[in-house]
Amino acid sequence: MIIQELRKLIESGEKIDVEFKRSRSDITKDVYDTVCSFNNRNGGHIFLGVKDDREILGVEPEAIDKILRDFTTAINNANKIYPPLYLTPEVYEIEPEIKIIYIRVPEGGQVRRHNGIIWDRTYEGDIDITRNEELVYKMYARKQGSYYVNKVFPGLGMEFLNSDLIKRARKMATGRVDNHPWAIMNEEEILRSSGLILTDMETYKEGITLAAILLFGKDSSIMSVMPQYKTDAIYRVENVDRYDDRDVIITNLISSYDRLMEFGKKHLNDVFVLEGIQSVSARDRILREVISNILAHRDFSSGFPAKFIIEKDKIYTENSNLAHGIGELRLDRFEPFPKNPPISKVFREIGLADELGSGMRNTNKYTKLYSGGIPSFDEGDIFKITIPLKNIATAKVGPEKESVGQSVGQDVGQGVGQEEAVLQELILKLINKNNRVTKKQIAKEASVSEKTVERQMKKMTNVKYVGRGYSGHWEIRD
Incomplete structure (x- = not known):
């Protein structure tokens, strides 16, 4: 040196x-x-x-x-x-x-x-x-490369798992890939092929693993082997001291994925974006990556509950982690490390995740499309992902409690699509906040083009510009 x-x-x-x-x-x-x-x-x-x-x-x-x-x-x-x-x-x-x-x-x-x-x-x-x-x-x-989810429970048999859920997983896998090997396997063979039935090296008895219980277990089975297991979904936009909506999820990982996706779609608007010439749901792509991460890559030995939180200006997730480094991860020098291989394998087979390392690239790509921001990934004993948002992502369609009044309910959301309704709602909010706001400022806040703002404002019969040039102002009519 x-x-x-x-x-x-x-x-x-x-x-x-x-x-x-x-x-x-x-x-x-x-x-x-x-x-x-x-x-x-x-x-x-x-x-x-x-x-x-x-x-x-x-x-x-x-x-x-x-x-x-x-x-x-x-x-x-x-x-x-x-x-x-x-x-x-x-x-x-x-x-x-x-x-x-x-x-x-x-x-x-x-x-x-x-x-x-x-x-x-x-x-x-x-x-x-x-x-x-x-x-x-x-x-x-960290040193030995061992995996906690490979813990074997010799006393627990197939009856502790949800048979319908395994069948659903097989249907999801075979629906994605022609001639998928799971198509001709029974439920036990699917578990064996995925490394979810192993031999306990202390007792030399065979049994289902913790990963099998987390993926396909009945709720009572999960609680019996892991009473600390929990995923907390929180929506915090209006009531920032507590929350506006919450879902405490204590069920298998596949059903947890469904509930977290529903929670995210419920509270985040699906803003129209183009990937090349094709319309895509950047919101859904982002949700898929961050949700699969907190479910498949968490350290299940810890009592720290995984968190999925939506706030006005960001989404962020937290989950316990066996860290292989400390600090912010960078896309140009990121080296992925498998955390729970058997869980990740099943997630990939049924289409809930892609190959190791692709999640960070996809999240970065679709966050830029969705909000124009750059996500951050912080490695440590608690792994954190932060997705910046624009106001349009969490703006509500419908009557407001404050000064927007009934005009929003009457003029926004009737005869227009959800995306247009959300943008018009945001325009009204910004005008109520500052009646001299410019179209350029609105476009920047909404993460859309100025032409899109002009086009929407022409449709809004309850908004009028009074005066000329910079000396004028916007008015909202009842």
């Missing part, structure tokens, strides 16, 4: 993958805590001879050899760091006659402990998670 890169790291300050330690004359115990936390998480950079406020103190020249020797000995000592690590600290003269020690810690393939303690890394620093069973499980799952 060159001096300029080191300086840039120091100038950026401490964060989840950068840590400063004074350690001028001796190496302190907490350096090894940070080595373990970085190795257990995503790797990082440790600087010895730098204060927390980025001031470069340097390491005392006569102490450098001892610090290097002590550090190398400690990380190779299984009684101190377990399993042992092999790192090479480097000495750099960062400023004239001021030397620091730089330690690059990679992400490890095993869970490491310092003096028997498991350390993890967050934005706040190093945290001891040894006694937190949930966090320890998540760490081992």
